[in-house]
Amino acid sequence: MARTNTRFIEAYNKALTLCTKATIGEPVPSENALASQLDVSRTIVRSVLTRLHENQIISGTGRNKVVLRQPTPDDRLEGPTRLLSIEELESRFLDWILRMDVPPGTVLNVAQLSKEFSVATHTLQEFLNALSRFSIVTRRPRGGWELNGFTADFAVELSDFRAMLELNSARHLATLPEDHPIWAKLEALEASHHDLLARIDDDYHDFSVLDEKFHETINSVVKNRFVKDFQNIISLVFHYHFQWNKSDERTRNEAAIHEHLAYIDALRSRDTDRAERAARTHLMTSKQTLLDSLKANAHMR
Amino acid sequence: MARTNTRFIEAYNKALTLCTKATIGEPVPSENALASQLDVSRTIVRSVLTRLHENQIISGTGRNKVVLRQPTPDDRLEGPTRLLSIEELESRFLDWILRMDVPPGTVLNVAQLSKEFSVATHTLQEFLNALSRFSIVTRRPRGGWELNGFTADFAVELSDFRAMLELNSARHLATLPEDHPIWAKLEALEASHHDLLARIDDDYHDFSVLDEKFHETINSVVKNRFVKDFQNIISLVFHYHFQWNKSDERTRNEAAIHEHLAYIDALRSRDTDRAERAARTHLMTSKQTLLDSLKANAHMR
DNA sequence: AGAATAGTTTATTATTATTAAAGACACTTT
DNA sequence: AAAGTGTCTTTAATAATAATAAACTATTCT
Structure with missing residues (x-):
């Protein structure tokens, strides 16, 4: 009670x-x-x-x-089975929402979902409220939640927004002084990329993690809470979708590595325009990959 | 019950x-x-x-x-006094938070606040959750909410973020074709600015509204739900702060009008770089104004 | 005396139980 | 058949409540 x-x-x-x-x-x-x-x-x-x-x-x-x-x-006392924390819920819920065939416009049922995910309805409410930050769900006028879902529109807008954030980061990064720690980090990343490239036939799957790290590093030079906030949902969504479209994964990842390397080179040249071009090229590819994997997923249904 | x-x-x-x-x-x-x-x-x-x-x-x-x-x-039946809706709460709460002398780090007390604002605790919870979208408050690990407050840091980061969004909009706007409705809107805005300039001595106070409309128009060319979302909080914060720092208000507003007019001209030139420069100039002024009004408010305490 | 500790009380949050409202289904009447 | 009413189920909003935190007070020991 x-x-x-x-x-x-x-x-x-x-x-x-x-x-x-x-x-x-x-x-x-x-x-x-x-x-x-x-x-x-x-x-x-x-x-x-x-x-x-x-x-x-x-x-x-x-x-x-x-x-x-x-x-x-x-x-020893036996505790009640601990309910999921909000973090655990997050990954499970997003997994569900991003994988499942939930058509946009579906009305979510808090009571039912809370049973399904074994959390308190209150927790789920709060969680949905947090998700509404990213417009994945919206509150309906007199109670209830509507799932906007992960549509192509959403993917396009998210990609565009991401591109805007990262172009800004890249431009900023290219102007940083020689002794800024970012350059050492980029060098280490470059090595990791070369390393993965050498064993790409076997380990092309590892690229997902490296990609996340790469973009995180680039964006880390901008100290802004709003940017950081969005980084979370962005990396989550991109991370999940990486795992979907299995077709050509090896080829795609190899190509992406080359883009990353060119991107690093461009940043190191300190030529803002060149850096921006390289960033834009890669971000466009990334957007296309996301859209393709959405399409691929749609066909699976 | x-x-x-x-x-x-x-x-x-x-x-x-x-x-x-x-x-x-x-x-x-x-x-x-x-x-x-x-x-x-x-x-x-x-x-x-x-x-x-x-x-x-x-x-x-x-x-x-x-x-x-x-x-x-x-x-006739006498109903219980209707509680505030979430929209009504929003303006009252933000007013409180942006005006009051609430030091950052204050732990908010949901029960007490819900009495003060005469809303259900539940409503307040949801509201705080929504506010956490903008990092104005954050949820504490074991219950409770912490007010991050409207600090100088926050203002700087918000301004920077806003600048990033608007520079993006401005760049995009400058490339739009002649027959796009935005140009007519800009022309109307230009006229309004000239109009206000003519009666600036008496009506300098009207600038706040015009400013909001101006930035809203420029950003309207980018169709992106994430951009739109942020526009709301940004305009809210800037709107409130406009009303604080009364010193030099007339001078400041007149200068801002001139910046707006230059900005419009630059956009109309279709020269992306020039548009960006003009936008940047105005956004920097705006950021400074915000910081000044924060300082002015701090002195009032 | 004053520091440390235990006892007591109060305040506040998280969760459940309960009720208001909505909606679905089935039966009646025109 | 169409419109209406009666009954029942489901769901969300709220109040009540247990768990916790924290403040305050009294006591003990050095």
């Missing part, structure tokens, strides 16, 4: 472990000490101590509490 | 009005007809009819219901 007592149970079990380490008759530490040790509030510590007393694991009151006996495995 | 029955009460009172207009003995319309007339579900209509029957305002059952007597003012 109210919130779960997961914190209490975890704290209690931790306290049991502490008792196991202690010798019989050893005084129990102060509530404040325990609170900071178990990383919970004193309120929980007090509930834990009470329960320990009830279970005859400690005895005494006030400052005179001592460890009475070693706890057995039976003493 | 559950949701408010505001809809029922409003429907009931509307139904009373209908009864007033009806003559005694007149048959009651069908449930479906009433439902669409009162814009509620049949469920509510049925509750309303039941209550009307209990209060001896109508009689009969099934299809044989008739108006029994004229309702009196006493029959």
Whole structure:
């Protein structure tokens, strides 16, 4: 009827472990000490101590509490199956939404979904609210959520937005001084690219991770909370779609590596226009890849 | 213990009005007809009819219901004071947050705030969640909300982000064909600017509205949901701050008008670089104005 | 006395239970 | 058949509530 007592149970079990380490008759530490040790509030510590007393694991009151006996495995409390955290939910939900055949315009049902994903309806509400930030879902006037879905329109607009952000980053990056740490990072990335290229026949699959790292590095030179925010959803979406369109994956990835290398070269030339051109070329390819994988996915249905 | 029955009460009172207009003995319309007339579900209509029957305002059952007597003012139901809608809350809350002396890092108290703004805690939660889209507040790990507040950092990053968006729009705009409706709009805007310039001594205050319209027009050429989303918060923040720093308002606005006019000219030249330069000049001024007004506000404290 | 600790109270959030409302289905009447 | 009413199911919004955090007060020990 109210919130779960997961914190209490975890704290209690931790306290049991502490008792196991202690010798019989050893005084129990102060509530404040325990609170900071178990990383919970004193309120929980007090509930834990009470329960320990009830279970005859400690005895005494006030400052005179001592460890009475070693706890057995039976003493451990079984917590309710922990619900998914909002982060865990995020990946599962996006997986569902990006993979499944959910037509745009579908009205989502919070109660049903919360069962399906085994989270509190409240958590799902909050989550949908957060997703609405990226216009993947929208709130309907009198309750309910509508799934805008991952349409071609969405992909185009997301790609364009991404391109705008990254062109800005690239332009900025190309003007950074020689001793800026970014150049060392780019060099390391370049090496990784050459490395992957050497073993592309076997490991072309690894490109997805490298790609994410590459774009993240380039965008890291712009310190802006709004840019950062979007980077998250962008990399998520691109990451997922990478895994879809399996056709020509090896060829596509090899081509992308070459584009990345040219991109790095262009950045290093410090020629803003050249850097911009290289960035634009790669971002256009990327957009096309995303659209292709959308189409490929549509055919699978 | 559950949701408010505001809809029922409003429907009931509307139904009373209908009864007033009806003559005694007149048959009651069908449930479906009433439902669409009162814009509620049949469920509510049925509750309303039941209550009307209990209060001896109508009689009969099934299809044989008739108006029994004229309702009196006493029959009207008193609803609970309607809470603010989320839109109403938005402006009040932003006003509070942008004006008040709330230091960054303050932990917001949902229960207390919901009383203060007389909204349901739930509504406030959702609202804060929406605000977190713009990083004005952030959710804390174990419950609660932290106000990041409107700091100088925030202002700088917002301005930079805005500049990035608008430079992109401006570049795009400068390449649009002669017959695109934007050129007519720009011409109209130019006229408005000249008009305001002629009566600047008296009406310099009107610039705020014109400024908003100007930037909105320029950005309207980019059709992108992510750009649009940000436009909202940006114009809101800039709009509010316009009203703060009263010093030199007349001078500042006059200068801004000249910048706008130069900006329009540059766009019309179809020279992308020139357009970009003009846009950049104005956006830098705008950023500085925002920072100044922040400082001015800080001194007021 | 003053620091540290325990006891008590209050405030606040997360979650459940409950209710209002919407909508679907089935049966009646015209 | 078409329109209406009665019944039932589903869903979202809210109030109540348990869990937690944190403040305040009293006590004990040095």
